[in-house]
Amino acid sequence: MNITRRQFVPLAAGAAAAMFGLAGCGSEPATTGSAPADNAGSAEATSDGELTLLTAGTLTFATSPDYPPFENLVDGEYVGLDMDLGRAIADYLGLECEYTNIDFDGIVPAIVAGGQADAGLSGISITPEREDQVDFSEPYYIDNQAVAVMSDNTAITEDNATEALNSENVTIAVQSGSTGADHAAEFFPNAEQLPFPNFTDAFAAVQAGQADAVCGNSAVVEQMLAGAYSDEHVVYSSATGEEYAIAVSKDNPDLLAAINEAIAALQEDGTIDELIAANMG
Amino acid sequence: MPDMENAVATAAGAKPSDNDPIIRIVDLHKSFGDVDVLRGISLDIHRGEVVVVLGPSGSGKSTMLRCLNRLEEPTSGQIIFEGEDITAPKVNVNKVRERMGMVFQQFNLFPHLDALHNVMLAQTKVLNRSDDEAKRIAAEQLARVGLAERADYYPDELSGGQQQRVAIARALAMDPHVMLFDEATSALDPELVRGVLDVMRELARGGMTMVVVTHEMGFARDVADRVIFMDGGVIVEQGTPDEVFNHPKSERTRAFLGEVSLK
Amino acid sequence: MDTPRLSLHRLMSALTACLLVCICALAIATPASAMEAVRCTGRPNSEDDPTVIMGATQSRITFEASIAEGEGVTQLTLHIPDGTEFNTEDLAVTLLTGDDLMTRNEVAYTETVDGQNLTLTFDEPIVQAGHLNVIVYDVYFPTAGGDMQVEATYSTADGTKDAAVADIPVIPVQGISTTEAISQWLEGQAWVQAWNSNRFLRLFFDPTLLVTSFPVVLSGFFMSIAIVAVSFPLAIPVALVLAFMRLSKFPVWRGIATVYVNLVRGTPLFLQIYVAFFGLPMAGINIPNFPLGVIVMMLNSSAYMCEIFRAGILSINKGQSEAARSLGMNRLQTMLYVVLPQMFRIVIPNLTNEFITLYKDTSLLAAVGIMELVMYARTIVASTGSITPYIVAAVFYLVITLPLSRVTRYLEERTRRGHAHKRKSAPEPEPTKEAQHA
Numbered sequence: 001m002n003i004t005r006r007q008f009v010p011l012a013a014g015a016a017a018a019m020f021g022l023a024g025c026g027s028e029p030a031t032t033g034s035a036p037a038d039n040a041g042s043a044e045a046t047s048d049g050e051l052t053l054l055t056a057g058t059l060t061f062a063t064s065p066d067y068p069p070f071e072n073l074v075d076g077e078y079v080g081l082d083m084d085l086g087r088a089i090a091d092y093l094g095l096e097c098e099y100t101n102i103d104f105d106g107i108v109p110a111i112v113a114g115g116q117a118d119a120g121l122s123g124i125s126i127t128p129e130r131e132d133q134v135d136f137s138e139p140y141y142i143d144n145q146a147v148a149v150m151s152d153n154t155a156i157t158e159d160n161a162t163e164a165l166n167s168e169n170v171t172i173a174v175q176s177g178s179t180g181a182d183h184a185a186e187f188f189p190n191a192e193q194l195p196f197p198n199f200t201d202a203f204a205a206v207q208a209g210q211a212d213a214v215c216g217n218s219a220v221v222e223q224m225l226a227g228a229y230s231d232e233h234v235v236y237s238s239a240t241g242e243e244y245a246i247a248v249s250k251d252n253p254d255l256l257a258a259i260n261e262a263i264a265a266l267q268e269d270g271t272i273d274e275l276i277a278a279n280m281g
Numbered sequence: 282m283p284d285m286e287n288a289v290a291t292a293a294g295a296k297p298s299d300n301d302p303i304i305r306i307v308d309l310h311k312s313f314g315d316v317d318v319l320r321g322i323s324l325d326i327h328r329g330e331v332v333v334v335l336g337p338s339g340s341g342k343s344t345m346l347r348c349l350n351r352l353e354e355p356t357s358g359q360i361i362f363e364g365e366d367i368t369a370p371k372v373n374v375n376k377v378r379e380r381m382g383m384v385f386q387q388f389n390l391f392p393h394l395d396a397l398h399n400v401m402l403a404q405t406k407v408l409n410r411s412d413d414e415a416k417r418i419a420a421e422q423l424a425r426v427g428l429a430e431r432a433d434y435y436p437d438e439l440s441g442g443q444q445q446r447v448a449i450a451r452a453l454a455m456d457p458h459v460m461l462f463d464e465a466t467s468a469l470d471p472e473l474v475r476g477v478l479d480v481m482r483e484l485a486r487g488g489m490t491m492v493v494v495t496h497e498m499g500f501a502r503d504v505a506d507r508v509i510f511m512d513g514g515v516i517v518e519q520g521t522p523d524e525v526f527n528h529p530k531s532e533r534t535r536a537f538l539g540e541v542s543l544k
Numbered sequence: 545m546d547t548p549r550l551s552l553h554r555l556m557s558a559l560t561a562c563l564l565v566c567i568c569a570l571a572i573a574t575p576a577s578a579m580e581a582v583r584c585t586g587r588p589n590s591e592d593d594p595t596v597i598m599g600a601t602q603s604r605i606t607f608e609a610s611i612a613e614g615e616g617v618t619q620l621t622l623h624i625p626d627g628t629e630f631n632t633e634d635l636a637v638t639l640l641t642g643d644d645l646m647t648r649n650e651v652a653y654t655e656t657v658d659g660q661n662l663t664l665t666f667d668e669p670i671v672q673a674g675h676l677n678v679i680v681y682d683v684y685f686p687t688a689g690g691d692m693q694v695e696a697t698y699s700t701a702d703g704t705k706d707a708a709v710a711d712i713p714v715i716p717v718q719g720i721s722t723t724e725a726i727s728q729w730l731e732g733q734a735w736v737q738a739w740n741s742n743r744f745l746r747l748f749f750d751p752t753l754l755v756t757s758f759p760v761v762l763s764g765f766f767m768s769i770a771i772v773a774v775s776f777p778l779a780i781p782v783a784l785v786l787a788f789m790r791l792s793k794f795p796v797w798r799g800i801a802t803v804y805v806n807l808v809r810g811t812p813l814f815l816q817i818y819v820a821f822f823g824l825p826m827a828g829i830n831i832p833n834f835p836l837g838v839i840v841m842m843l844n845s846s847a848y849m850c851e852i853f854r855a856g857i858l859s860i861n862k863g864q865s866e867a868a869r870s871l872g873m874n875r876l877q878t879m880l881y882v883v884l885p886q887m888f889r890i891v892i893p894n895l896t897n898e899f900i901t902l903y904k905d906t907s908l909l910a911a912v913g914i915m916e917l918v919m920y921a922r923t924i925v926a927s928t929g930s931i932t933p934y935i936v937a938a939v940f941y942l943v944i945t946l947p948l949s950r951v952t953r954y955l956e957e958r959t960r961r962g963h964a965h966k967r968k969s970a971p972e973p974e975p976t977k978e979a980q981h982a
Contacts, residue, residue, distance in 0.1 A: 105926035112929040113747055128604070128634060128681050133929035144646060173913070177926030185588045186606070189595035194913040195923065201822070205913060208825030210833060239640045239677075241648045352866055379872035389867035393885045402881060403871035448867075455871060 051093075051255050053118050058096040061086045061246075062117035064104035066175075066199045068223045069279045070123040070141075070244075081279040082244075085140060086121045088271055089246075089262040103197040105177025108133055111247050118255060120247035123217060125179045127242075135250050137259045139243030140272055145183045146218040147172070147236040148225055150206060156213060161236035165213060166190045173202035173211035179242055180216035187238070188215075203229045217242070219280065301364065303328045303459060303490055304349065309358035311344055311514075318344045320514035322358070326459075331491045333501040335525075336511035337537055342494045345511070346461050349492065350374075350381045363458065379407060382452030386464040388444040390436040390451070396423060397432040400451045408455065415454075422450035426480050442473030446480055453484075460484065462493040498541060502526060510534045578615050579698050581712040582608040582675055586685065586692070591760050591924050592721060600687040600720045600728060605630070605680045607694060609709050611639075616669035616701030622662045622678065623695035631682035632657060637664060641674035651676070669701040689719040723759050727752040746930065753932035757924050761933060764920035765940040768906040771834075771916065775842035776899055782842065783849030788879075790854050801850070808847035814908050816844055821912040837909050845902050852894045856887040890959070896952040900945045917941070 054060045063082065065073040070082040078099045090097035100117050102110050107120040111134050125143070126136045147165060149156045156164040165172065166188040174181040176195035184193055194211045196202045203224050205211040214221070218237055225232055246263075248256040266272050302325035311319040318341045326332055334342045347353040349360060351367065351374050360367050367377045390399050400419035404410045410418070423429050426446035436444055445465055452460060462481065466474045478500050485491055485504050495501065501508055501522055508525040510518045510533075518531045529535045587604045590596035597603055605624070611617055624630050632655050639649040652667035662680065670676065685692055696709040720728070730736045730752045740746040789801035808816070820840045824831065831839070860883050868878040910919035921937035 105922055109925050109929045109931065113931065129602075129927060142648075176919070176923060181594070182587070185594040186585050187583070189588065193594055195915075195919065196913050197911055197922070201912065204822045208822055209830050210821070210825065210913065237644065237646060239638070239646045239648050241638060350870055352870065375869075375872045375874050378870055381870075383867075383870040385863060385867060385870075387861075387863050389861070389863040391864065391867070391882055391886075393889065403868070403873055406877050406881060407872040451871070 051095075051258055052252055053095070053255070054115070055098075058098050059086070059090040059093065059119070060098045060100055060117045061119050061121040062102045062107045062110050063099050063120070063122040064107060064198075065099075065101060066104070066201075067123050067217075067220050068227070069219065071121075081141065081275055082121050082123060084275045084279065085266070085272065088266055088275065089259060092262040092265060093258055104175055104199065105197060108177075108247060111249050114249055114251070118248070118252070119259065123220065123244055124247050125217070125242035126245050127179060127182070130247065133250075134247040135253070135256050136245040136247060137256060138263050138267075139245045140263055140267075141219075141244040141276065143220075143240075143242050143244060144218040145180060145215065145238045145240050145242075146221040146234050147184075147213050147215045148203075148206070148221050148229075148232045148234050149213045151231050151233045153212065156235055158235045162187075165236060168192070170213065171211040173205040173214045175199040175202055175216060178216060179240070183238065183240065184215040200224070203232065206232060302326055302361075303363060304492075305359075305361040306345075306349075307359040307361070309345065309348060309360065310356045311341070311348060311353060312356050318514055319348070319355075319358075322511075322514075322516060324509070324516065326490065326492060328490055329488045331485045331489075331493065331504055331506045332509060333505035333507070333522075334492065334494045334509045334511060335496075335498075335501060335537070336517075337540075340511040341514040342511045343463055346383075346463050346492060346494050349459075349461055350378050350383055352383075375407070379455055380458045381461060382449075382455060382457035382459070383461040384445065384448050384452055384463065384465045386467050388436075388441070388448045388468070390444050390448055392436050395433050395435050396428060396439065396447045396450075399436070399447055400454050403451070404454055418454050419450070422454045423447070425453070425483075426450045427476070440473060441469045442476045445469065445477045449477075449480055449484075459490045459492065462491065462495065464494055464496070466495065466497060496541070498526075498538075510537065512537070578612050578700065578704070578707070579617060579620075579676075579696075579709050580610045581696070581709050582610050584608070584694050584712050584715060586683065586715040586717065590718070590721070590724075591756050591927070592723075594923070597685065597715060597717050598720050598724060599685040599689040599717050601684065601724060603683045603685060605683050605694060605715070607678045607680070607696065607712075608640075608675050609696065610675050611670055611673060613673035614671050616671050617676070617698050618666055618669045618701050619699040620664045620666075620676065620678070621697045621706070622664075622680070623697075624660045624662060624680070624683075625685070625692040625694060626660055627686035628660070628692065629682075629684040630662070630680050632662065632680070634679075634681040635662075636677075636679040636681075638677045639670060639672065639674050640677055641672050645675055649674070685715075685717040687720050689717040691715070692717050721759075723755050727755045730755060748931050748935055750928075750930050750932045753924070753928060753930050754936060757921065757933040757936045760924060761917060761920050761936045761940060764915060764917035764937070767914070768903065768916045768940075769944075771837055771841060771906045771909070771914075772899065772903045775838045775845060776902055778838070778842045779845040779849055779902075782846035783853055784884075786846060786850035787853035787857060790850065791857060805847045805850050808844055809851070813840075813844050813905055814911065816840055817908055817912055833912075833914055837906075837912075837914050841902060841906065841909075844905075845898060848898055848901075849895070852891050852898065853887065856891040856894075857883055859890060860886050893952045893956045893959070896948055896955070900948050900952075903944055904941060 050056070063071045063078065063086075065071045065078055065080075067080070069080050071078060071080045073079075083099065086099070087097045102116065104122060107122055107124065108130055110116045111120045120134070123143075124130070126139060130136070147161060156170070164170070168190050170188070170191040171194050172184045172188060172191045173194045173196060174184055176197050178199070181193065181195060184191065194202075194205060196205065199216060199220065202211070202214045202216070206214050207229065213235075214232070221234060225234065246259055248259065263272070304324075304326040306322055306324040309319050309322040310317070322341075322345055334345070336342045344353055348355045349362075355368055358368070362377060363380070365372070365377075367374070391402065394402060397416065397419050400422055401412070401415040404415035404418060405412060420429065420432065423432055426449055428443060428446055428450070431439060431443060431447075436447070439447065449465075465481070466477050469477065474497070478497060481491070481493070481500070482504055493500070493505075505522050507519060508522050509516055510525060510529075510531070512533050518525060518529060518534045525534065526538065529538060584605065584607045586597040587606070588595050588597050589601045589603045590598045607622060635655060637651045637653055639651050641647045641649055649672070651670065653664045654667075656663045656665070664678070692715040694712055694715065696712060697706040698709060699705050699707070736751050740750055786801045786805060789797040790805065792798050817840055820836060824836070864882055864886065865878050868882040873881070906916050907918040909916050910922065913919075917937050917940055921933040924933040925931060
């Protein structure tokens, strides 16, 4: 997936050509990388000029790969819905796709500061607070909040979770900077919060007895529980209807427009539904 | 005195008497790896005797001295000190060392303690003397070596000669029965040597048993009861200063003395 | 107020339809219970405490009420507490339905605002059973704080007019903190706005954030200091024992200590922290967070200190212990009264450096949820997108490390001068002849 700068030059030329609608005329990418040729033609409509990118011709997403089924590292490969989506968007725009690993709570600051990534793609829910800092694309997924505890926890059960979780004796593990952290703070203000930069560590903390519960997005909680943490179960969920979207710097409206265009097209042709079906199975 | 060396009569282990040698060395060997540094030394040292050991570099004289208080472990042979075989396995070597003072070429004062506390430390820790008593004795010993005024000086504030005199006071404060001097003046500037030798001379006059490894021929002539000449890990020749210096029997002794006097 | 209702719903689904009908009938018969408050919360907005809601700072109100089946709610009016500002631009109105209330339904409505009254008129009467969830954004509670009571009334298709929704929980709002007040005052100043209009200055030195993050990061500072203040002194005896073991004549002791030191020094502290925090509990060893953090830091530091001590001991001239032994002192006495006092003098600069390293390394504990300096700064960075809190954190590190570095340099210089002094007053010609062992 990663390509070096030197390899990149001819590719960039190819990609640029593609954007100007010349790809169809047989411009041949000189590298063996996953050269974006197929959908390149459709990108013609969106961008009639160069996008401002960190590396010309490459769309660099910041992601925190601790969030299956959205982003996750398997054998060193970025997998999950977001990762497939990012590749599809880059493909559609005639760009190479690259991921850079940043802890979740650092992604929005990184997009604000610039220099590390073009966009944040990491199961980021749209919130008004984040909207103050970055622009969001059209949403591509809607999720809720869930709280899980150890299955053998008799103190916190499905029947009493709303009250039992809001207790001074309860420690709730969350991912630092996530909507799960906000949710726990708002609805379980009496509980102690234990924030982890890495969401998987929050589950491990429950396992390890350092926390009683873990609060976060439902899809991820369920995925974690289906995998490594099968001895935990969900005791609470709340239909917050959070919308996941791609975060883009406020200084880069062209990129936002291009990404929105891509999402709309991928929505239209059913790609996003396919990706959701493939990753949420 | 000079012919006392022939009076090797008492067997090791018998009741010690005043006539017995205070130290008896029997066939002492010491090797470092393949190198045999001592190759069979036998020697009796009597109470009150001042024995000066001479010899070229590498002759083994310092090693012999260090074997006496077991800073070096002898490879074989026996050392009988005040009737006790101190090379025996279960000997408490610390107890032996309490009765044997040693003065080093490099002084080895404790740099973190002032002169007074250098002299006090082992008194309080080893002899369990009270602080007051240790301090009184330390002051006495410092006065004895002419450094009463320097009690609160740290080693690095003292000259080499003064440091060596503090080191002597430190050893004397333990009331040793024997004093071992390992090239005590070799590291000193020439003008500082004298003060140290004066202290040693005074000590000898007071009847202290002393084993002195040195290059100071003058000191050997004036103070020694007996001079030992070592070379190649063996005693080549011994006798009164007059015998060794004026009528050396061995060629090697003659060569050594010739070399030294040329310097 | 929430749970009984929820469990009631679960019961309903589990029990007979007859019971369901009865309850519904009951609900219709007594209009007051037709719409019941489920929750009413404000979004915490304090950087000092993640659960505190402050006045005069952006927040939002989440109001949720249950609607019984067939009720036909046509209108809902929320009375936002007096003195509270709000904005209807991002208003979110959702009907949650289904047994688990996890199905979200868009509700078509028109809103009108009359003073503190926010009225939602629904295009279609709501007849489905469920929870009506209203989120009002851009809420600014009064500066002074207090218990905020949201009031609500509703009308139904069958003619009920302006019935009150009972038992709405109050939102506890705290007065604005001093630093928040200063920060907000700063925000209004022209020079601050000019300053912040520069992207770099805003990202790294936003004055309003400098003020607000200071007290927050300060609590992390105390945590970091507490960790080193306990772990560093504890590491010294452990390191001494390790150093003695490494210098021991017995191969077994030497081996154990060597393996330990190489293991600790050869792996990243980060890894050791992870193993301790997630590995030990899985092995059934449960130690609370803070002591565990202290223990890991202590064990790590002791390995490094062991090498400092070992080198220090080895650097003490052999003549020192020979002199002590020749005076009849045993090994222990020699170590305690002669070698160690000198060793400590020599290693103080190295120990100070080790202290600095350890202090900085406490930041790694952020990864396992210990609320130290970096973690506090991080939480604010995440919510503000400005790097400024990190700069504040950096200052808190420098406050300790800079003076200590100076002390180290001074001590090192003093040691050097001390040696020079010694050589000058006691010039030592080359030790004479008698090659020691040959």
